[in-house]
Amino acid sequence: MALVGELVAESQWLTPTEAESLGPDAKSSVAAEMADVFIHLVRMTDAMGIDLFDTTDAKMHCNATRFPTAASHVVAHRPPKALPHPDILTYQERRATRRHSSTVIRILRRFRTQGVRVSVFMQPASPQATQVKRNYRRTISRPVRLSDHADVLDPQVLRALELLFPSGEAPMWGVKPGKNEDRPRQKSPVAEFHALRPGDVVFFTGDSKLYFGGTVALTWINDDLANRLWGIDRTTGKSWRYMYALTEVQSRRIPMSEVRKTVGWKNEDRHVRSFGRLKPAEADGLLELLSWNTASTDSADMDALEKSDTYDGELVREAVRKARGEQDALRKKLFPDTTARCELCGRDLPTELLVAAHIKKRQHCTDNERRSMEVVMAACRLGCDELYERGLITVADDGSISISPQVASWTSVEDYVKERLANRTVANWHEGQRPVFYRWHRTHTFRGGVDL
Structure with missing residues (x-):
């Protein structure tokens, strides 16, 4: 707790303007305190076996329910005894839509290269359905021009998208709540959306095939943008407000019979019926089948290179290799x-x-x-x-x-x-x-x- 107190002491009463204009010495002091807190936090999660990503997802989802965005605000002066809760965003939004979101994204990418597992999500979207075909052509085949929707995009989300997509255009898709979303259940589409992270992979399925995929760049929630891009689902009356942007998009044409065999689904008639995440073993098999590039850099090699201008790791490693007889x-x-x-x-x-x-x-x-x-x-x-x-x-x-x-x-x-x-x-x-x-x-x- 002393470490947190030292960090708070450095920045507690700064206005946003003052925080942005700190001198080099003050900024260095704050950075050092942040690093101490971060190191201690990581050690605690490791010692206690806590998945900080998942627990933060759950906490932010809880906060979003308890403190709706419209009913909350931020104060920039010395607070009264009870602080109003700040604007609530999902964990994904908080991770990647701050003013300095590029720094956050770099940190997350470093975690990715050091062995954090990439999750695979399945998105049901029949390309023969009129509504799906229309929405796909509007925002996947023709990526969304960010400047056309700046009026309904949160400025921080817009800035993050501009950093991730320098061309000014981003392929987008959305998830709509399930029919019984108000009843808590572990694998509802919205709960699965909150587990979606930058670097994860989403595959689209429909008409008995897997036909498209991409890597998640950013996630956020926006009713106005979803309504403008796709309207309202005629069957449920709900919008695709849980949105994500994709990079490295590409098509495939894999029969679902082969997908089922690869991931180990025993039911030969099983299809993807709602947005959700595959189990790790299922995901690994599918990524290998599709030759999907999620290669990571060896963390020991990364550490060796970052600590010095020369590589101090092993120059020769023993490997066992099976020869191809034919x-x-x-x-x-x-x-x-x-x-x-x-x-x-x-x-x-x-x-x-x-x-x-x-x-x-x-x-x-x-x-x-x-x-x-x-x-x-x-x-x-x-x-x-x-x-x-x-x-x-x-x-x-x-x-x-x-x-x-x-x-x-x-x-x-x-x-x-x-x-x-x-x-x-x-x-x-x-x-x-x-x-x-x-x-x-x-x-x-x-x-x-x-x-x-």
Whole structure:
């Protein structure tokens, strides 16, 4: 408690203007006290086994019920005995919509890189439903222009969105309360929304397939914006006021039968009926199936690099690696000479610069498919193999090379693709089972556009 008292003593009676204009010495003193409180708090949560994220979510949800925003305000002078409660935001809003939200977001991203688990949420949204199709096209296919809605966006939320989306446009979606939301239950859509955090992944499902996904950038609650963008749900009379913005959006085309098998759902008729979170093991299986990039940086390596300009960690680590029994045989058949042609860019190269790339990811092949020459192609190490592996290019059903819209995000990559791969057709794409394997890559790995 003494640590908190020291921090309060530094800042208790400052007005917002005074707090923003602290001199270097005063700011350094306040920062040091904040660091002491933060270190002590983290140690307490670790010692007591408390998940600070989850408990704060629950507390803010409780506060939002007890102290509605409209009935509360902030005082900037010496308070009376009983303080009015400050404006209530959800935990997600408080984390990411403060004036200096970029600092908060950086801290959270650091936690993400040091091993905090990414959660996966499923969003039911049938693309054949008229209302869903309309809303999807309004705010996913055509991202929302932030400046058009500045009048209904909280200034702090607007600032956070502008920091996260420098283009000024953000793909958005919303969650509406369930039919019995007023009855407390553990996995209601709103309760699940309050567990949604930046860095989590949301997948859209409908019409017996998983067809779209993205990474959560920010969450907030806004009736006015939801009503303007999507109106009111005709069946429930409720709005999609629990809103989230997505980044790294991309399409997929995975049958729900395959999703159910991957996550271990035994009911063959099970579908996603409300917004909710997958169990960790289910999430891991689905992310692996979709080759979804949530790779984290080793925390020990991060600490070693942050403490010094040189890396003091292990230079050699012992690893156990299983060899792929068929790989050498496939490679020898694919590359009988010292040179061969990359089937994607068409360049003739030394075989040491080529790989026997799996058209369909090996871990998802049957044993017979793994032994087939038709499941591999020659791809160069000069860019083509990596682009294909990461789903930035694929082979269309006519053998031509399709390019992911995400390539446009990186000028140097776009230049390479335009120069080497645009308007090319893959040789022998139609032989045997190759069309089937290329179709798998298009639906499971390729980062397609977001249009329905």
